[in-house]
Amino acid sequence: MDLEAEADLTRCGALKDFWYVACLSTELKPGEPLARTLFGTGVVLFRDVQGQPTALRDRCLHRNARLSRGAVFNGRIGCPYHGWVYDASGAVVEVPSLGPSQRSELLDADACAREGLATAPCALGRLTRFPTLEQDGLVFVYMGGAEPARSAPFRVPYWDQEGWTVYFMVTRFPNGVTNLVENFMDVPHTLFVHPGWFRRPASKRVPATVRRTAGSVLVTYKQAQDTVTGLGRLFNPRGLPLLHTDKFYVPNVTRVDYLWGEHGFVINSQCTPIGPTDSLVYTAISYRLPVDVPGALVGRAMMPLVRWYTRQVIQQDVVIMDIQREALLDGPGGGVYSGTEADLHHADIEAYRRWLREGGQGSGPEDAERDMAFWI
Known part of the structure; x- marks a missing residue:
């Protein structure tokens, strides 16, 4: 992984040929x-x-x-x-x-x-x-020059949809985009980085399917009875089956869904590279509580609590990304990684980003669908 090249406008290849979030609409004042x-x-x-x-x-x-x-x-x-x-x-x-x-x-x-x-x-x-381009409360900038963007700006999940509440968090991370998107789509780290906030060790086997196609990596976890601690109890008081998916969209977007029927929460993060190990991340939290008629009103009333909780969790990720950054910059060899079956989707993400950094010619990594399993 060439962190320097990924964040350099003259050496990043086709990574620049996409729309990147520059700020929230509310940040750009007349x-x-x-x-x-x-x-x-x-x-x-x-x-x-x-x-x-x-x-x-x-x-x-x-x-x-x-x-x-x-x-x-x-x-x-x-x-x-x-x-x-x-x-x-x-x-x-x-x-x-x-x-x-x-x-x-x-x-x-x-x-x-x-x-x-x-x-x-x-x-x-x-x-x-x-x-x-301005949409969904975000201002996007295109740095790719005369060539048209490879795709339209990503749409914020459930923006302006009835019953859903959406808010943004802007976080400066001391790390590069590849490392950040892998962190945002990683279940095993939650036991160690977010103990008690998101999950607790359960000695449980988690099967999943990883599907790589059309510039995206989708992970579907086959754990309908999985429990999420913290605010998970608020969103699933009746113990409904959970649909948990993580998805990466080239070159810099992740979407994490925790859905119980027609309610739940979605964490959508769009990463903007500042430098090799410096990024701004615009995270949209979209959620819908299991309340029938006054769901939107209750959802807005709960926003201070949900915002506080998500800010604590994301700051824990900031800390671990800084710890990783320290080692990456500690002499030669930084960015050379090892992995196991639990890192299958990370390998797919790196394959897509490497292909784009090298120019993005042709159709890119071939489509693939594989099963994997890991323990938490």
Whole structure:
């Protein structure tokens, strides 16, 4: 696993050819710039005059100052160093030092050309502009250049569906995307990282089926009577059969479902790479309580408790990801892993991400469906 290449815009191959979450919609406020880093590249986001999100390279053409430290006004952004103003397309539309005429005064076009200077803002070029898209309470950015995205942005499960409550958690993880998605789709670690919060040791054999197809890895656990501690009792007071599935979608999305009939909870995480061992994860928690008529009202009332619980659990994952990161960076050999049958789906995830990092040519890893088992 090449953690450095995975998070480098120039070396990540086709991993960049997808939509990545840059922020929550609520984080991108009118009249305020927002700085983000994706694949090691600084990006500034702001809303244009129509309120639509804009994403530009966060580096002024003049002296490379961070535009995200400047001001947004009338749908434009001004540099904090010399005040150069850019519109939502990335074009320079005003240079304060040129004065009212916005033209070179004493140097003619030939003289400016000899010195590598421009005569007017329109001749200064423009910043790289990254396509944006806003849906389901998220703002997405596409870093793939001229090639179209390989797939549409992922839809948040049960967004705006009656009876379901959805909220977001944004977490900065000290690790890379591959390690994070494997952590989010991993049952055995819950005994050691989340003891008592999610599961307790039960000396129980868990059979499962792993299906790799069409850029996804689906794990279906054959444990209808499995019990989840903590909030699991809240969601299944009647002891209904559990349908537990974990699914990975290339290149960076996981969806974990715990469903008892028509209610339960879904944990959807979308990972955005900042650097080799630094990521922002946007987690949507969608849940529906086993209450008939006033389910949505009760669900919203329970949100502070559910949010508190999920935050405790996710912070435990932050700690273990940091522990893993320390060892990954401790000399040569980091990123070379060993595995057993319980890691079958991790091998599938790594196969897909390696294929994309190497360019994503052809159809990718072949479809496969296998049974496995592990103990918890």
